[in-house]
Amino acid sequence: MENVLQIAISIWDIFSPYLLIINTLLSIIVVFFQRKDPQSVWLWLMVLNFIPIIGFIFYLLIGGDMHKQKMFKLKGIEDRLNDIIRMQEDSLINKELEKQAPEITEYSDLVLFNLEAGSSVLSDDNDVTIFADGNEKFDALIEDMEQAKEFIHIQYYIIKNDVLFQRIKDVLIEKVKQGVEVRILFDALGCRSVSPKFWKELESHGIMTAEFFPAILRHLQLRMNYRNHRKIVVIDNKVAYVGGFNIGKEYIGLDPKFGYWRDTHLRIEGTALLQLEIRFLLDWNYAAKENLFTNSKYLDIEARSYKSGCEMQIISSGPDSRMKIIRDNYVRLIGKAKKSIYIQTPYFIPDEAMLTALTTAIYSGIDVNIMIPCKPDHMFVYWATYSYIGDMVMAGAKCYTYDNGFLHSKGLVVDDKVFCYGTANMDIRSFALNFEVNAVVYNEQKATEMRELFIKDLEHCSQITKDVYASRSLLIRIKEQVSRLLSPVL
Secondary structure, eight states, X not given: OHHHHHHXXXXXXXXXXXXXXXXXXXXXXXXXXXXXXXXXXXXXXXXXXXXXXXXHHHHHHHOOOOTTOOOOOOGGGHHHHHHHHHHXXXXXXXXXXXXXXXXXXXXXXXXXXXXXXXXXXOEEEEEEEEEEEXXXXXXXXXXXHHTOSSEEEEEESOBOSSHHHHHHHHHHHHHHHTTOEEEEEEETTTTTTSOHHHHHHHHHTTOEEEEEXXXXXXXXXXXXXXOBOOOEEEETTTEEEEESOOBSGGGGTOOTTTOSEEEEEEEEESXXXXXXXXXXXXXXXXXXXXXXXXXXXXXXXXXXXXXXXXXXXXXXXOTTOSSOHHHHHHHHHHHHOSSXXXXXXXXXXXXXXXXXXXXXXXXXXXXXXXXXXXXXXXXXXHHHHHHHHHHHHHHTOEEEEEOSSEEOOOEEEETTTEEEXXXXXXXXXXXXXXXXXXXXXXXXXXXXXXXXXXXXXXXXXXXXXXXXXXTOOHHHHHHHHXXXXXXXXX
16 A cells, blocks of 8 residues: 555656646647537636646546547448438428428428438338337337348447347347348447457357447546447348337336336338438448448338338437537427427436527427436436426426336427437437437327327326425535536536
């Protein structure tokens, strides 16, 4: 112990004369070269200057800026996709697309924004199934996997080696024996508890795996602040899944800590799934250094027949982009609301744009409803969430805690006409730091179904009234204030 202390003192003696120079240089970088919002800038300046050595290490681990990195390149598909985008842009400007798909008339400006800013093509031949229960979702997913003939592409933030994945694993091994290609892309931080032997065992069966942002020496994660939070499955370009469920026993209600797990996932048939496949291929190419765009079978979808119905766009965002596409969709949809807004999210840490949009909607007489969990899975995030929920309650929103387990559902429904659900929470992390993917569905029937699920959830909720919020204890108030102060980096 004495030797360790002496080493620490020696290190301090070596670096202490240069701390002022190091902090000054980092402060210059944060202020002038990193594209961060003012809140984050001030917080990092405080961290760097008040806790010099620890703050420096903390900044190296989670404070970097990725906006200047061009991580994902479309390569072989740019021309094909750009042609479709240009054609749809012209159709929107000339009002032709609105005649073909009348349900997007009211949201044609948002469709155009997603085309221009996110290269997100509108498709109108989709069939969407909404899952609110993990057992139902994974039963359907496994059944679809069993029908695979060519490939299964799987991407999850969290994959745990437990009873749920064992079911999936058995199917995947059998499909590989039948000649089906199986790829699994996982996030290094989300799967940090899983041994490398687990992935090697899968590979021994012929399952291809890739790790997004791998740690150095298994534990040192220099990009721990940037997580690939996407959950995508594409099977033979016939069916795709996107939403909030990860792979683990808690997501099917088998973890007593959380109890019942309430989440939302979409099963998609139709050409919208091509955008999910492109998203997977881009992420896979980056992580595995394997360009799959050269094989046309992964993008072959035109020859198939699909049910008509839902107009939709797949939107994605990440820290390498200057646009916060999913956040901007949330804000735009809130701004276009005329009657009602229903929001579900486990984490509610809105930025200024979203706070302003919601407050404006409330004061404009829009029925704003927000549902959050009754229990935390991340303590600081939960109390920051409760603080911002307090702002909404005091402004006049109807806010609820879900008491029947844990609420992990992520998205919003507007006017029973459109909904935006997927992997993105309503917090600064999902808006700017995580790699996320959502579906925007312009369909009254499905939007009404999503809103009815919210109403059904109210049977298991407690409302946070103004009196309830005002009566919280001094300890909770302190937790809220501290957590809210840290919210720009949570």
